[in-house]
Amino acid sequence: MRIGVLGTGMVGKTIATKLVALGHEVMMGSRAPDNEQAAEWVASAGSGGSQGTFADAAGFGELVFNCTAGTGSLEALELAGAENLAHKTLVDVSNPLDFSQGMPPSLFVCNTDSLGEQIQRAFPDARVVKTLNTVNCEVMVDPARVPREHDVFICGDDASAKAEVVGLLRSFGWPVEHIVDLGDITAARGTEAYLLLWLRLRGATETRDFNIRVVR
Amino acid sequence: MRIGVLGTGMVGKTIATKLVALGHEVMMGSRAPDNEQAAEWVASAGSGGSQGTFADAAGFGELVFNCTAGTGSLEALELAGAENLAHKTLVDVSNPLDFSQGMPPSLFVCNTDSLGEQIQRAFPDARVVKTLNTVNCEVMVDPARVPREHDVFICGDDASAKAEVVGLLRSFGWPVEHIVDLGDITAARGTEAYLLLWLRLRGATETRDFNIRVVR
Numbered sequence: 014m015r016i017g018v019l020g021t022g023m024v025g026k027t028i029a030t031k032l033v034a035l036g037h038e039v040m041m042g043s044r045a046p047d048n049e050q051a052a053e054w055v056a057s058a059g060s061g062g063s064q065g066t067f068a069d070a071a072g073f074g075e076l077v078f079n080c081t082a083g084t085g086s087l088e089a090l091e092l093a094g095a096e097n098l099a100h101k102t103l104v105d106v107s108n109p110l111d112f113s114q115g116m117p118p119s120l121f122v123c124n125t126d127s128l129g130e131q132i133q134r135a136f137p138d139a140r141v142v143k144t145l146n147t148v149n150c151e152v153m154v155d156p157a158r159v160p161r162e163h164d165v166f167i168c169g170d171d172a173s174a175k176a177e178v179v180g181l182l183r184s185f186g187w188p189v190e191h192i193v194d195l196g197d198i199t200a201a202r203g204t205e206a207y208l209l210l211w212l213r214l215r216g217a218t219e220t221r222d223f224n225i226r227v228v229r
Numbered sequence: 230m231r232i233g234v235l236g237t238g239m240v241g242k243t244i245a246t247k248l249v250a251l252g253h254e255v256m257m258g259s260r261a262p263d264n265e266q267a268a269e270w271v272a273s274a275g276s277g278g279s280q281g282t283f284a285d286a287a288g289f290g291e292l293v294f295n296c297t298a299g300t301g302s303l304e305a306l307e308l309a310g311a312e313n314l315a316h317k318t319l320v321d322v323s324n325p326l327d328f329s330q331g332m333p334p335s336l337f338v339c340n341t342d343s344l345g346e347q348i349q350r351a352f353p354d355a356r357v358v359k360t361l362n363t364v365n366c367e368v369m370v371d372p373a374r375v376p377r378e379h380d381v382f383i384c385g386d387d388a389s390a391k392a393e394v395v396g397l398l399r400s401f402g403w404p405v406e407h408i409v410d411l412g413d414i415t416a417a418r419g420t421e422a423y424l425l426l427w428l429r430l431r432g433a434t435e436t437r438d439f440n441i442r443v444v445r
Contacts (some may be wrong), residue, residue, distance in 0.1 A: 070299055079329075097402040114341075117248065125335045161444040168429075195429040203426035209340065210419035210426075223445035228377040229432050 017042055017068055017074025019089055021050035024106060024150040025080035029054060031154035033061035035184050042070025042093065071097035076177065077139075078106065083128050085120065087135055100139035102174040104128050104181070105201075106145040108152065108208050117212045120205065129201030133170065140174035142167060144182065147211065149221040156186045156224075160170040163224035164191045168200035171195040193227060233258055233290025235283055235305055237266035240366040241296035241324060245270060247370035249277035251400050258286025258309065274310065287313035292393065293355075299325040299344050300337065303351055315354035317442030318390040319415075320397070321345050322361040322369065324424050333428045336421065349386065356390035358383060359417040360398065363427065365437040371400045372440075379440035380407045384416035409443060 018029040018068050019042045026159060033037045040063045041051045049066035063073075071077050071093035081089040086107045088099065109128040111121040122128055129143035145153045145168040145228050152158050156165070170177050175194065214223060234245040234260045237404050248255045256279045257267045265278035279289075287293050287309035297305040302323045306314065325344040327337040331357070338344055345359035360383045361369045368374050381403050385391050391410065411419060430439060 083263050089409040119341045122337050123422070125330075155415045158443055193430075193433055195433050200429045203429040204426040206339070206422040213416045213419040214409075217409055217411050218443065218445050220445055223443060225441040226444050227381045227430055227439060228375055228436065229436050229439035 014038070015040075015073055015075050016083065017070035017077040017093075018071075018077065019043075019070060019081035019082055019093060020082070021048055021054065022080065022082065023151075026050075026054050027150040027154055028080055028106070030058065031061065033187060039063070040065050040070040040073040042067040044089075044092065065146075067093040068097055074101065076102045076181075079103060079105045079107050079132070081107060083107045087131060088134060090132060095136055095138065098136050101139060102171075102177050103132070103139040103141045104138065104145075104178055105132055105141055105143045106228060108146050108207055109206050110208065111131050120208065122130065123206050125201065127199070127201035127205045127219055129168070129198050129205065133198045140169065140171035142169035142171070142174050142178045142197055143198060143204060144168075144178055147207055148224050152222060152224060154185050156191075158222045159224050161226070162188075162191060163226045164193050165201075165224075166193050166195050166202065166204045168195040168198055170197050191226075230248055230254070230257075231291050232291055233261075233286035233288075233293040235286055235293065235309060236296035236298070237264055237270065238296070240299065240369075241294075242266075242270050243366040243370055244294055244296055244322070244371050245278065247401060249274050249442060253277065255279070256281050256286040256289040258283040258350075260305075260308065260323050276395035276445050283309040285315055290317065292318045293398075295319060295321045295323050295348070297323060299323045300327065302344060306348060311352055311354065316440075317355060318393050319348070319352065319355040319357045320361075320394055321348055321357055321359045324362050325421055326339075326424065336424065339422050340418065343415070343421045345384070345421065346429055348416045353378050354424055355402070356385065356387040357414055358385035358387070358394045359420060360384075360394055360413060363420050366392060366441050368438060368440060370401050372407075373386050374438045378404075378407060379442045380409050381440075382409050382411050382416070382420045384411040384420065386394065
């Protein structure tokens with residue numbers, strides 16, 4: 014399918030590369046149509062990759078990934094345009110990390126709200142699905158980097174959009190029994206707040222290739 | 230050893246009962262010396278259990294557990310008295326849950342601070358160790374209720390206090406390789422914020438006997 018990937022950082026490049034490898038047509042979107050990071054990615058991506066503005070990429074995609082830094086996500090999506098996101102599945106993998114006070118980062122929204130909810134409220138006609146934000150981007154698209162069984166979370170208000178994303182996650186290598194549906198988009202409060210624990214686990218495990226498994 | 234358990238709710242009773250079963254002498258502390266919940270517990274606890282005020286219990290204990298509801302923890306510890314907590318290991322299992330706006334609860338402190346840190350700052354001479362707050366109280370003292378391998382977290386500023394608590398956790402049934410040291414007390418920001426995910430997992434797993442395992 015045609016997929017727009019907003020963001021040219023590590024996360025955007027990693028997701029976009031995986032999507033091209035899976036046979037999708039991917040347009041990477043950024044503020045400037047000739048963004049250098051995106052151009053570099055397109056050069057390496059082969060015929061499945063292209064670049065454009067946020068609006069170009071969102072308009073191109075039948076489905077859109079938000080891979081921008083959390084601090085810039087709402088602005089990037091404004092530039093993408095509500096009309097280009099309407100009725101589309103918007104996969105939000107961003108985290109509301111605030112690095113302005115140094116390390117470790119804090120969250121600029123949490124507890125009684127979340128970035129996933131802010132995005133859904135700002136773009137009520139988009140079908141926001143929050144997922145993958147609880148793992149490093151290399152694990153997002155290659156869960157086997159963590160050799161034991163582990164889980165990814167999904168939440169959103171639209172059941173059919175979630176089903177579509179479950180299909181994508183399976184194509185990334187996530188076993189369906191390890192895709193945990195947490196309910197509506199307010200569950201993003203849980204998966205985003207988990208980043209505060211992720212940051213500590215990152216220090217304790219001394220690797221980025223880790224994740225958690227829910228056991229019962 | 231002699232242990233003070235502050236709090237007469239489910240968590241306090243469960244921890245106190247386990248400690249008595251392990252051969253410790255336990256005084257359960259509450260606001261009133263004749264608290265009915267505590268009296269009921271003492272009646273069932275056998276010769277190892279007694280009750281008193283927060284100050285009595287903290288003074289009695291060579292080690293003290295804070296099992297009060299998070300909203301009341303700082304006040305309960307004030308009543309316990311800084312002098313009764315000084316130089317003692319204070320095991321903080323509380324969570325800063327705010328139920329005032331209904332379900333699901335939010336946190337009354339999070340992100341750039343935590344209840345564990347507030348307690349450590351308020352009682353600088355106590356050696357605060359945050360642990361066990363990420364699981365249901367029945368799992369705290371009987372980790373085998375969750376049949377697969379899973380992890381408990383520990384953090385605090387004092388290495389010898391953490392070592393003492395690791396010993397207690399092992400006596401509760403936690404395998405040492407599943408006790409994850411996250412560093413100093415600021416890591417309580419992570420383990421307390423995780424409650425926002427725990428609440429969603431509680432809904433998704435439909436059990437209280439669950440936990441997470443860190444995999445890498």
